[in-house]
Amino acid sequence: METVISCSTIIKNKIDISKYDEISKFHEGLSAVSLNGKWGYINKEGKEIIKPIYDEIDDFQDDLIVVKSYRKRKYRVIYDVIDKEGNQIIDNCTFDSISISDGMIIFDNKYMVEIKTMELAYLFKLSLNNKTIEKEFNDKNKRDRYIKEIEKYLKEMETEKEKQITKIENFYVDNALEKVNSYYKKYQ
Numbered sequence: 001m002e003t004v005i006s007c008s009t010i011i012k013n014k015i016d017i018s019k020y021d022e023i024s025k026f027h028e029g030l031s032a033v034s035l036n037g038k039w040g041y042i043n044k045e046g047k048e049i050i051k052p053i054y055d056e057i058d059d060f061q062d063d064l065i066v067v068k069s070y071r072k073r074k075y076r077v078i079y080d081v082i083d084k085e086g087n088q089i090i091d092n093c094t095f096d097s098i099s100i101s102d103g104m105i106i107f108d109n110k111y112m113v114e115i116k117t118m119e120l121a122y123l124f125k126l127s128l129n130n131k132t133i134e135k136e137f138n139d140k141n142k143r144d145r146y147i148k149e150i151e152k153y154l155k156e157m158e159t160e161k162e163k164q165i166t167k168i169e170n171f172y173v174d175n176a177l178e179k180v181n182s183y184y185k186k187y188q
Helices: 140-186
Strands: 030-035 038-043 050-052 066-071 079-085 087-094 097-101 105-108 113-115 122-128 131-137
Touching: 030 050, 050 066, 066 097, 079 097, 122 140, 131 140
Parallel strands: none
Antiparallel strands: 030 038, 038 050, 066 079, 079 087, 097 105, 105 113, 122 131
C-alpha cells in the first residue's frame, strides 16, 4: 500500500486587486494604481485612497501628492494637491507646474510657500454671456456647496428658458398657420 501525503498553502486573507491595469510598489503604505489609463492610489487593505481618475500622478512628498488632469480644460493641465487621506488640499490650479520638495510647494518655478504655513482661499468664477462674477471662500466645502446650488439654479433656469423658447416657437407656428389659412381663404 502506497501512502501519499501532500501539503499546500492557501492564503486566506488575500485582497483582490485584479481590476487594476498596473500596480506600483508600495511606499509608505500606498501604491499607485492604473485603471483604464487613469491613476490613483490604494492602501495595503486595497482601499482606494485616491480614485484612479487622474491622467498623471506623482509620488508622495511631505505627505502630499500632485496629480494632473486634462479633463476640465482643453490643452491646459489642471493640478490638484492631495493628502494621504485623499483630501484635496489645492484643487483646480492652472499653473504651468506644481512640485513639492522639502516642505515647500513650488508653483511655476516662480512662487513657493511652506506647507506648514500655507493659507488657502478657494475661488469660484462664473461667466455668462461675457459677464463674470468671482467669489472667494476660506472653506473648500462651503465653496463646493455654493457651486452645487449655483449649478442647480442654472439648470432650473435652462429648463425655464427652454419652456419660454417653446412657447415663443408655438406662438410663431400658430400665427403662421393662421395667416396661411387666411391667405388660403382669400384665394378661394
